Amino acid sequence: MSTNHGLPPLTWLYAPGDRPEVVGKALASGADVVLVDLEDAVAPDRKAYARAATAERLTDLTPVPVHVRVNAPDSPWADDDLTALAALPGLAGLRLPKVTSPADVVAVAEYAATARGGTVPLYALLETALGVERAFDIATAHPAVRGVALGESDLRADLGVRQDAGLDWSRARLVVAARAAALPAPSQSVYPDTRDLAGLAASCAHGRALGFLGRAAIHPRQLPVIENAYAPAEEEIVRAEEIIKAAAREQGAQALPDGRFIDTAVVREACLTLSLARRRR
Template sequence: MTAEATGVPGATDAFALTWLYVPGDRPEVVAKALVAGANVVVVDLEDAVAPDRKEYARAATADLLSEPSPLPVPVHVRVNALDSPESVADLRTLAALPALSNLAGIRLPKVTAPTQVVRTADRAPHIPLYALLESALAIENAYAIATAHPALRGISLGEADLRADLGVRDDAGLDWPRSRVVLAARAADLAPPPQSVHPDVRDLAGLAASCAHGRALGFLGRAAIHPRQLPVIETAYLPTPEDIESAESVVKAAATRPGAQALPDGRFIDAAVVAAAHRTLALARRR
């Protein structure tokens, strides 16, 4: 189904709800993550890897991605900060992988300007890129970053660094940057961004509440740092039976009588409402 048919921009990525981060220097943990139920596994070469383990993590990740058989789920790699020597080595390694490798995308941390995306696309051609916005400057440049290069397939927030940069104490203080990223992604015709990680892996109730808030803001799905978070994120973002029933009634009404109209229950529907109903049903089909 195309993006046009579903009304979802960037439909290839639009139905990924869970993005599980795993340290690149722990091959045994990566192997478990690949079958943990996430839609995408993100092998991390940045924050989760100590400085003296960077080279090993890079080599282990290259070995994984060079496997001749397909991996169970798409694998992305988060490289080191783009202004660091480690990032140069990361990108050189990933760009040298075989054309049919298992690398599905590169996640770029701490992006602040569109030129960084363009340079990365030049260094690693033909590989989908995803920018992480983690500072005030990045938020100000969100749309410019989102439209920097055709290789860029998505943007999202890195909220830990953003909190530190802004000095935010209350979670509500991040709602404006969150909305800014959602708007920038939509304006650039990218998939809706996933939420940033919920750092307390034991706080599943807090995770569920935070996901509900993120869904209300326009996010779709969420990054995770532990497999136990995955079912909570899925439940929060997949349409409920009531959502599906409502969407089906809208689509049926639109098919039998095109144009703006009111349903028997008083709901008014037009083209925008119908498009939203199609998005709901398309998302429901990925159960």
């Protein structure tokens, strides 16, 4: 069972919905959130089985939060996915793929709220140039939206990007949109090479520098690499503790003895650093 309730999630592990045994292993993997995939990981002739198996799993509460990536709004399976899952007690969130407009989000939010009799947290995946261009409008489309993320494989194809750096503008755009919408920092998209752990670590370091927080994974072996990449270093923890202590002594903007300036934004960042540090204690 996850021990990080109340702390920012760093690891989100995908598992195909038509393989219940893999979903079970994902729930025991130590990931902060399990993402059951009904979309790309499931062949068309397995969609109905994946949906039924996932609904059976989510009839009861699960040891860690489970989000379900349903099929895209314009697919022939989207309505059936929502009908089967929206009201289930074990559903902690819906991941909406290929979102291109606020209307995509509003329609799902309203349907899910009616089915459940309350809000179902929604996470919009932006996978096209149009989705990225509308990032802020999508992020603020409905109060049920709790996060946004990129689907980099589809976005790469849509943009015709040949090198990874070609996605950095879109990544920065997403980070800014999430912050402007008062949403948590987005998590990084999956790193597809499950054996290249050094490459994953370097990619996570780059994502952290851009303002991302945590990452989706497609194999349990990727989880500790993501955790380590996003965990604050000891010097970051020490600095955060100094900032919190200084802020407690005096209100308003001020400087530490070494000249470093602190204000409300710096204190907020220090609080996040200490929250992440508590995950490892």
